[in-house]
Amino acid sequence: PAHVAAEVENETRLLALGKAGAAPDDLKRIKGIGPKLSEWLHENGVTRYAQIAEWDRAAIADYAERLGRMGGRIEADDWVGQAKLLAAGGEIEFS
DSSP: OHHHHHHHHHHHHHHHHHTSSSOOOOGGGSTTOOHHHHHHHHHTTOOOHHHHHTOOHHHHHHHHHHHGGGTTHHHHTTHHHHHHHHHTTOOOSOO
16 A cells, blocks of 8 residues: 555655764653663664654654553653754753
8 A cells, every 4th residue: 555655665764864874863862762762762763853853643653652651752742843953953941
């Protein structure tokens, strides 16, 4: 189906973004992401603010489910909103 192909294409693009050779972003600057969650995200291919900034509802739901009880932090702490600001070079209150 087309939505699966689009999802795979999106994942491939995000992985490419994360492996562009640049040092990973400090995901702990996002409120709600501590050392353990940062490590888990890195293990799952998420190393850049830009990747989190592009998460849509489906991606948020997927990561929330995979994170288990900590998954609610994604929306509660607005990781996507914070990541958008950080990816644009801005600062957030928490950082």
